[in-house]
Amino acid sequence: MLRIILNGVNGRMGSALRTAIEAEADLQIIAGFDKKFGGEPLPFKFYTNPEDCAHGADVVIDFSHFTAIPALLEYCLRTKTPVVVATTALGEAERALVEDAAARIPVFHSANMSLGVNVLLHAARLAAPALESDFNIEIVEKHHKEKTDSPSGTALLIAEAINDALAVKKDFVFGRHGKDDDCKITELGIHAVRGGALPGEHSILFLGPDEVIEFKHTIFSRNVFALGAVNAARFLAGKPPGLYSMDDLLSAASA
Numbered sequence: 001m002l003r004i005i006l007n008g009v010n011g012r013m014g015s016a017l018r019t020a021i022e023a024e025a026d027l028q029i030i031a032g033f034d035k036k037f038g039g040e041p042l043p044f045k046f047y048t049n050p051e052d053c054a055h056g057a058d059v060v061i062d063f064s065h066f067t068a069i070p071a072l073l074e075y076c077l078r079t080k081t082p083v084v085v086a087t088t089a090l091g092e093a094e095r096a097l098v099e100d101a102a103a104r105i106p107v108f109h110s111a112n113m114s115l116g117v118n119v120l121l122h123a124a125r126l127a128a129p130a131l132e133s134d135f136n137i138e139i140v141e142k143h144h145k146e147k148t149d150s151p152s153g154t155a156l157l158i159a160e161a162i163n164d165a166l167a168v169k170k171d172f173v174f175g176r177h178g179k180d181d182d183c184k185i186t187e188l189g190i191h192a193v194r195g196g197a198l199p200g201e202h203s204i205l206f207l208g209p210d211e212v213i214e215f216k217h218t219i220f221s222r223n224v225f226a227l228g229a230v231n232a233a234r235f236l237a238g239k240p241p242g243l244y245s246m247d248d249l250l251s252a253a254s255a
Helices: 012-022 066-079 092-101 115-131 153-165 223-236 246-254
Strands: 002-007 027-033 045-047 059-062 083-085 106-109 136-143 171-174 187-194 200-207 212-219 242-244
Touching: 002 012, 002 223, 012 027, 012 223, 059 066, 059 223, 066 083, 066 092, 083 223, 092 106, 106 223, 115 153, 115 200, 115 212, 115 223, 115 246, 136 153, 153 187, 153 200, 223 242, 223 246
Parallel strands: 002 027, 002 059, 027 045, 059 083, 083 106, 106 242, 136 187, 171 187
Antiparallel strands: 136 200, 200 212
């Protein structure tokens, strides 16, 4: 039985994770962390501060807020508990903490837990080097009005993955405006759309002189993130200290 602690248990993703975990016979939630109380009793111990938790677990799954990362990593380091960090919009300070923690405990981090998004990343890495000389590259992401960060962490993840694959890195341009934008081939445009109840959508456009290649991924349910996080937790349990990613999980699955 894999014993799991959920960080951000009362959020939307926390709810989706509870449903996903409860459907698996080999998984058990033993505790939950969240800064806010939920509207209903939980069938396991609940803490507003990880410092107050005396429970041991096999792995922590984090879907919270970037401000909660320092306290969570302190708990995981103190208890030597592997952690899946699935929270988006991490800043440089939080990323540094994640990397430092990975020197002492197993840490799985991805800006997007969707299997489909990570396959999209793989495809973009393969396509970009062949097209970089003659094709403009633009990324467009769309989300519902309640998503507060823009551009999305996934859009930035895609942009960075493309840049890593190029012979000459491109300059990121966040939204295009003005009257003198000559859309240089050396730029990579990143655009965010927010409104209504839009599902999460990411498009990569390779725009050539006479042809267009578009890669597109749409998510209709948070369940895909929950499933990815559960798979990451299973993968991480028992691993030595280190920083792991979806690439490691996918490589292990295909081996």
